[in-house]
Amino acid sequence: MSENSESRSGPLAVELHGISKSFPGVIANHSIELMVRSGTIHAIVGENGAGKSTLMKTLYGMHQPDAGTITVNGQQIQFRNPTEAIAAGIGMVHQHFMLADNLTIIENIILGAEPTDNRGRINFGAARERIEALMTSLGATFDPGTNVSELGVGQRQRVEILKVLYRGAKILILDEPTAVLVPQEVEELFETLKRLVLDGSTVIFISHKLDEVLTYCDEITVMRQGTTVAHTTPTQVDRRTLAQLMVGSDLPDPSGRETKVGEDIRLQVLGLNVASEIPGAKLALQDINVTVHSGEIVGIAGVEGNGQFELCEAILGLRPKLSGTISVDGSELSGSDTRTRREMGLSYIAFDRHREGLLLDAPLWENTFLGREENAALTNGPFISRGKIEADCRSIIKRFGVLTPSEHVPAFALSGGNQQKLVVGREMASDPKILLAAHPTRGVDVGAQAAIWDELRHARDNGLGVLLISADLEELIGLSDRILVMFDGHITAELDPNTATPEMLGTYMTGGEIVTSL
Amino acid sequence: MKNQRLQRVLVTSASSLLAVFVALCICAVILLITGKDPIQAYSTLFGAAGDIKVLQGTLNRATPLMISAAAVAIGFKMNLFNIGVEGQMRVALLATAVAGAAVDLPAPLHILFCLVVAMATGAIWAAFAGWLKVKRGVNEVISTIMLNFVALSLVAWAFDSFFTADSAPGVLLVKTKELPPSAWFPDIVDRRLNGMFFIAVLVLVLFYVLVWKTKFGFQLRASGANAGAARVTGVNPKRMVMISMLMSGALAGLVGMRALLGDVHAYQNNLAEQQGFNGIAVALLGRNHPLGIFISALLFGYLGEASGRLQLEDIPKEITTIMTGIIVLAVVIINEAVKRWDDKRIQHKAALALATRVVAQ
Numbered sequence: 001m002s003e004n005s006e007s008r009s010g011p012l013a014v015e016l017h018g019i020s021k022s023f024p025g026v027i028a029n030h031s032i033e034l035m036v037r038s039g040t041i042h043a044i045v046g047e048n049g050a051g052k053s054t055l056m057k058t059l060y061g062m063h064q065p066d067a068g069t070i071t072v073n074g075q076q077i078q079f080r081n082p083t084e085a086i087a088a089g090i091g092m093v094h095q096h097f098m099l100a101d102n103l104t105i106i107e108n109i110i111l112g113a114e115p116t117d118n119r120g121r122i123n124f125g126a127a128r129e130r131i132e133a134l135m136t137s138l139g140a141t142f143d144p145g146t147n148v149s150e151l152g153v154g155q156r157q158r159v160e161i162l163k164v165l166y167r168g169a170k171i172l173i174l175d176e177p178t179a180v181l182v183p184q185e186v187e188e189l190f191e192t193l194k195r196l197v198l199d200g201s202t203v204i205f206i207s208h209k210l211d212e213v214l215t216y217c218d219e220i221t222v223m224r225q226g227t228t229v230a231h232t233t234p235t236q237v238d239r240r241t242l243a244q245l246m247v248g249s250d251l252p253d254p255s256g257r258e259t260k261v262g263e264d265i266r267l268q269v270l271g272l273n274v275a276s277e278i279p280g281a282k283l284a285l286q287d288i289n290v291t292v293h294s295g296e297i298v299g300i301a302g303v304e305g306n307g308q309f310e311l312c313e314a315i316l317g318l319r320p321k322l323s324g325t326i327s328v329d330g331s332e333l334s335g336s337d338t339r340t341r342r343e344m345g346l347s348y349i350a351f352d353r354h355r356e357g358l359l360l361d362a363p364l365w366e367n368t369f370l371g372r373e374e375n376a377a378l379t380n381g382p383f384i385s386r387g388k389i390e391a392d393c394r395s396i397i398k399r400f401g402v403l404t405p406s407e408h409v410p411a412f413a414l415s416g417g418n419q420q421k422l423v424v425g426r427e428m429a430s431d432p433k434i435l436l437a438a439h440p441t442r443g444v445d446v447g448a449q450a451a452i453w454d455e456l457r458h459a460r461d462n463g464l465g466v467l468l469i470s471a472d473l474e475e476l477i478g479l480s481d482r483i484l485v486m487f488d489g490h491i492t493a494e495l496d497p498n499t500a501t502p503e504m505l506g507t508y509m510t511g512g513e514i515v516t517s518l
Numbered sequence: 519m520k521n522q523r524l525q526r527v528l529v530t531s532a533s534s535l536l537a538v539f540v541a542l543c544i545c546a547v548i549l550l551i552t553g554k555d556p557i558q559a560y561s562t563l564f565g566a567a568g569d570i571k572v573l574q575g576t577l578n579r580a581t582p583l584m585i586s587a588a589a590v591a592i593g594f595k596m597n598l599f600n601i602g603v604e605g606q607m608r609v610a611l612l613a614t615a616v617a618g619a620a621v622d623l624p625a626p627l628h629i630l631f632c633l634v635v636a637m638a639t640g641a642i643w644a645a646f647a648g649w650l651k652v653k654r655g656v657n658e659v660i661s662t663i664m665l666n667f668v669a670l671s672l673v674a675w676a677f678d679s680f681f682t683a684d685s686a687p688g689v690l691l692v693k694t695k696e697l698p699p700s701a702w703f704p705d706i707v708d709r710r711l712n713g714m715f716f717i718a719v720l721v722l723v724l725f726y727v728l729v730w731k732t733k734f735g736f737q738l739r740a741s742g743a744n745a746g747a748a749r750v751t752g753v754n755p756k757r758m759v760m761i762s763m764l765m766s767g768a769l770a771g772l773v774g775m776r777a778l779l780g781d782v783h784a785y786q787n788n789l790a791e792q793q794g795f796n797g798i799a800v801a802l803l804g805r806n807h808p809l810g811i812f813i814s815a816l817l818f819g820y821l822g823e824a825s826g827r828l829q830l831e832d833i834p835k836e837i838t839t840i841m842t843g844i845i846v847l848a849v850v851i852i853n854e855a856v857k858r859w860d861d862k863r864i865q866h867k868a869a870l871a872l873a874t875r876v877v878a879q
Contacts, residue, residue, distance in 0.1 A: 316750065339752030348750055356750045359743040370740055371751030373733040382732050405871035408522050412861065413868035 011074070013038040013171050013202040014059065019068035021054055028054040032068065033228050034221055036171075041193055041203045043213040045246055046223030047303065047471055052206050055223070056173050059204075060092045061085035072171070091169025093160045095176045101149040106131060108148055109163045134165050137199055138192050153281055154185035158192065165196075172196070173204045178212060179305055190216040208246070208303045210239045210510040224248055243506025247473055259461045261481055262294030265330065266434045266465030267315070272324035274310050284310040286489045288324070292434060292465040297456065299480030299497070300469045303509055307489040308469045309351055312436050315467075316348055317341050328434055343374060345433030349423055349440050351469075353416075357423045360412040364404060365393040367411050368426045375430065396425035401451055417448030424452050428459060435459070438469040453479060473505055487511050526860075530805055533856035537803065537848035538817070544848075545841045549833070559833045566824040574710040580819030581776045582790060584718040584811060586797025588725045589769035591806040593658075595729055596742035596762050602647055602662030603770040604794030605669030606640040610771030611778055612673045612694070613639040615785035616681055619695040628700040632779055633717075633772065640771020641764045643669060648763030652756040658763070677785060693784040703779035712780030718815075721769065722808040738762060770794060799846045805853070818842060 012035055019032035029051045036042040046052050058065050061079030069076055072088050079085045082092070099108050106127055115123045115130075131144050140158050142151070148159065157177060164172055174193075178186045193203050193216070207213050213220060214234045222230040222245045230245050237245075267290065274285035285307045292298045300308055313319035315326055317338045326333045328344050336344070350356035358367055369389045372378060378389050393407040400421045404414055411419060424440060437456065441449040456479060460466060470476050476483055477497045485493040485508040493508040507513075546556035566572045586603050593600040618632040647665055650656040683695040704713045729735035740748040741758045749755055774790035782789060800818055804810030821842065825835035 318750065337752060337754065338750070339754075342752050350747075350750055355744075356746040359740055359747060362739075362743055366736070366740075369736065370747060373736060379733055382734065384731060384733055384736055405868055406522070409868050410861075410864060413865045 010037045010039070012036065012071070013073060014204070015069075015071040016055075016059065017069045017071070019055070019058060019065045019070070021058055021063065021065045029058070029065070029226050031227050033231075035231070036202060036204055037219065038073075038202050039197055039200055040218035041197055041205055041216060043205045043207055043217040043220045044223060045206075045208055045210065045213055045220060045242070047208065047246060050223040050246075051226040052223055053175065054226075056092070056175060056204070056206060059085070060090060060173060086167055086169065089168060089170040090173065091164030091167060091171070092173045093157070093164055093175065093177060095179060097156050097160055099148045099156060099159060102147065104147055105142065105144040105151075105159055105162075108159060109144075109166050113167055131162065131166065134162055137195060138162070138165075139195055140192070152185075153278065154181055154188055157181070157185075157189065161192065161196075165201075170200065171202045171204065173206070175206050176208070176305075177205070178207065178209060186212065208510055210242050210246075210506075211512060214239055214242070222246055239507065239510075239512055240503050243510060243512070244503050246510075247506045257457070257461075257481075259295060261296040262463060264294040265291055266294050266296075266328065267292040267467065268325075268327045269311075269315065270325045272311075272314060272326065273322040274307075274314050274319060275322055282489070283322075284489055285314065288491055290467065290484065290491070292467055294433075294463045294465055295460055296481045297460050297466040297468050297479050299476040299483040300467065300486055301473070301476050301483050301495075301505055301509055302469075302471065302486035304471060306486045308438065308486055310489075311486075312348065312351070312438055312467075312469065315341075315436060316346065339374075342371065342430075345431075347427040347430060347432035347435045349427050349435070349437045351438040353419055353423050358411045358419060361410055363408045363410055364397070364402075364414075364422060365390045365407045367422060368393040368396050368407075368429065370426065372426070372430055392429070396422065396429055400425035400455065417444035420444045421448055421451060424455060428455060432464065434465045434467070436467050436469070439471070440468070441472070441475060471509075476505075485509055529856060529860050530807075531810075533852050534803055534805060534810065534814075534849060536856075537852045538845055540848045540852065541841055541844040544844050545837060548840065549837065554833050558831065559828060559837065562827050562831050562833070563821075563824050563838070566827050567820070571710065572820070572823050574707050575823040576816060576819040577715050578711045578776070578819070579822045580812075580815040581712065581715045581718045582773045582793040583796055583800045583815040583818055585721050585769055586773040586794050587800035587804060587811040587815060588721050588797075588808070589766045589773065589794075590797050590801040591804070591811060592725065592729070592738075592769065593762055593766045594742075594801060594806045595735075596738050596758055597745070598759060598762055598766070599659050600644065600647070600662055600763065600766045600770075601659055601798065602644060602665050602669075602794075603766070603773065603797050604792070605662070605666035606643045606767045606770035607773040607790065607794045608673050609643045609669050610636040610640040611774040611789055612677055612681065612785050614771075614775070615694045615697065615778060618697045618701045618779075619784075622698065623700060625700040628698070629703055629779065632697075632701050633775060636771035636775055637768040638771070640769070641767040644763045644767020644770065645760070648760045651763075652759055658759075674787070677787070681785070683784070691786060693782070693786045696784045697779070701779060702783055703775070705780065712776050714776035714780050717772070717775075719812075721772065722812055726808040734761075773797065796842075799842055802846055802849050 014034065014036040016032050016034040019029055021029040032055055044052055057063055059070065061082045061084050064078070064080070070078065072090065077088055079088070100111070106124065109131055110127045115126045117123050128144055135144070138158065138161070142155060148156065151159065161172070177189060181189060197203060205217060217234060220232050220234065220242070221228055222232070222242070224246065269288055269290040272285055272288040273283055276282060276284040288311060290298065302308055310319060314321050317333065317336065328341070328346055331344065333341055354360065359370060369378060369384070378392060379385055390407055396402070397404060397407060402418045402421045402425065404418060411422070414422070420441070427435060440456065441452050444452070456466060468476065468479055477500065480497050483495045483497055483500060484491050485495065485505065487509060488511060495504060542560070549556040549559055586607070589603050590600055614632050614636040617635045618628070621628070621631060623631055643665065647658050647661040650661045651658050677694070681694045682692045685692055705711065706713050706715065729738060737748065737753045738758060741753055741755060745755055773793050777790040778785065796818065800811055800814045804814035821838040825838040828835045828837065
């Protein structure tokens with residue numbers, strides 16, 4: 001963005017220059033430039049996978065960059081571990097709270113940094129005094145002797161912040177802190193942060209919710225595809241420009257398709273409500289309606305964590321629903337277990353192939369057999385037919401171009417792209433009627449991506465209905481016949497990929513409203 | 519690619535052998551410290567291998583170890599750690615001794631009846647731990663350990679209060695009513711090797727077929743390898759926990775049957791003591807594979823059988839117990855180290871194989 005000398009004045013609390021970090025086969029960060037002025041709330045915005053978390057881990061000493069320099073308060077520093085980052089006054093508030101429910105607020109805060117007297121006993125009096133002083137400066141009002149189990153989500157987050165301040169942090173990193181909060185709590189959080197900044201602290205705030213960022217933050221750095229692409233302030237941009245910076249402006253044309261969407265309804269979700277796993281938090285899914293026809297790809301756009309995972313789990317019968325109906329090919333699924341649903345023609349490419357897709361230590365032939373134990377062609381009564389399974393695995397390997405020496409190597413030996421092709425191959429091999437494809441090409445190389453896209457198009461032309469969950473706009477626009485946008489557990493928009501613009505998608509994905517002007 | 523499987527087998531066996539070797543070395547040091555000659559001790563210990571009586575005794579001692587290791591291994595295959603084999607075995611022992619003495623059946627049926635009672639009671643006792651895990655989320659390690667104490671005390675109380683038979687005058691050892699001879703499991707070699715050995719081998723064969731050759735076994739292994747992946751394909755994790763706990767308990771019930779049906783023919787305190795716990799060590803050394811369990815059970819059986827000879831040389835026979843313990847520790851450490859090394863090797867080889875293929879094209 002525009003260079004504004006005014007916004008660059010004042011001492012810098014954190015300065016990152018030319019930071020690069022790659023993991024085997026993936027570049028997570030490259031040529032990062034970040035300047036955070038002391039005493040400001042500095043937002044880092046970007047889509048999922050833009051490299052925000054990798055960058056913050058670098059700053060917090062959780063791993064070391066391959067190149068580049070880190071300067072904190074004017075001093076160039078190398079952190080070997082988080083302990084050294086904490087010593088330098090940097091604190092991290094994680095998105096997932098790390099609190100012991102059965103301990104009091106005081107105990108949680110001092111855990112690992114207990115003040116002791118000369119006989120080694122914990123000096124609770126001194127701890128309480130210090131914590132109460134910190135609480136006053138934060139404007140927090142709860143009793144530090146309460147058990148954490150009695151606190152609400154917003155209060156727990158306050159305790160996490162206290163924990164970091166107690167260790168002397170002057171630079172706080174907050175990783176998507178508002179993801180679990182209701183609007184009122186969000187406001188309270190920012191009041192807290194404002195007080196901190198007035199006391200001389202610096203806050204680095206990771207988010208993808210543009211309205212919050214524009215309302216409460218002093219400066220903004222935008223990340224896209226592993227690097228920083230802009231540095232700006234809320235006075236210089238509006239949310240439209242910011243959304244565009246975040247998602248990039250070059251979008252592919254939706255590839256024209258010759259075939260038509262079928263008439264049959266393959267998947268129908270009506271009025272679906274699902275509770276959150278966190279007690280007391282808002283609903284994970286609220287009044288969701290989705291219809292997928294045969295030969296249709298319906299894209300679900302959205303930043304991760306806005307209910308897409310819960311939607312898939314509810315459709316698969318892995319998560320209870322509060323109300324609503326889900327049907328495949330006209331038959332209602334209530335009461336049927338996951339295996340039955342799969343046998344009715346439901347297939348699932350899981351969000352995370354390592355956690356839910358593959359048996360990493362098992363050979364490929366066992367991986368392609370997983371979930372297909374009732375397939376009569378691969379079994380013999382109660383027994384598995386090893387020879388047939390291996391032959392089936394070889395045909396999946398061949399058809400989907402999985403690069404592997406044989407079907408006997410364990411899955412962990414394959415590269416990410418080849419692992420994913422194997423998962424896609426397995427889920428397609430059972431001839432499904434409806435495929436839930438969650439980030440089907442995440443973390444795979446360009447070649448594997450093209451191959452998977454071709455397979456999805458081909459299956460669609462043969463009548464498969466696909467619910468495509470993705471944060472990749474190129475994928476969504478290139479494949480979908482319709483795009484639904486999910487935000488905060490709701491479906492907030494339905495768009496036509498032929499007319500959708502990046503600003504529109506960016507706006508809806510980040511919780512904005514589009515005012516139709518004539 | 520049979521070659522690749524062979525390599526995995528070799529690497530696995532090598533790491534177990536290495537563990538045994540390391541344990542022998544550490545025990546040699548212990549012997550030296552206590553002023554004994556390790557070479558003399560080991561030549562006495564392993565010199566007994568030529569004796570046919572020692573070999574018969576080895577198989578006899580290996581019998582309960584094989585079954586109890588299978589009971590532990592079936593849990594391990596899905597990441598369930600059943601420490602409660604000892605307690606499940608004890609409950610089954612008393613129940614079978616009482617039920618077996620109360621009925622009158624022709625020989626083969628009577629034995630079968632006893633085995634079924636043993637398996638059923640072992641499974642019921644294990645079901646408590648399974649139920650606690652499925653319904654209340656109680657870790658099975660904790661619940662099975664606790665249930666061991668409950669089982670031991672409950673069985674001791676029930677035995678003392680209700681089931682002791684009048685013993686001959688002057689005999690201090692109390693027992694339950696003796697089983698009729700129709701319930702006695704026949705010996706292969708009189709008083710040296712009991713026929714339960716064949717049952718144990720059969721258990722291992724069935725274990726192999728079930729776990730490696732059936733759909734159910736595949737789901738069991740998949741749940742153990744990645745519970746998340748198994749869950750999204752519709753394998754119900756709670757159901758798998760319950761079933762594997764029941765099977766583990768049923769096998770645990772069989773562990774004491776060589777001692778009960780093949781040897782003492784009545785329940786007494788200390789009958790088959792420790793055999794449930796020793797199975798854990800055998801399963802660890804045998805890497806939860808039937809063939810590995812078979813070999814490990816023979817090794818442990820042999821150490822137990824030959825240890826008596828050490829006393830003749832004035833070497834405490836407890837050295838074999840120490841050896842067993844060190845083997846278990848060494849196995850756990852060495853297996854992990856070898857696995858990491860082997861994983862890297864496989865990954866490297868796969869990458870190399872693909873690179874050469876690309877060049878060849």
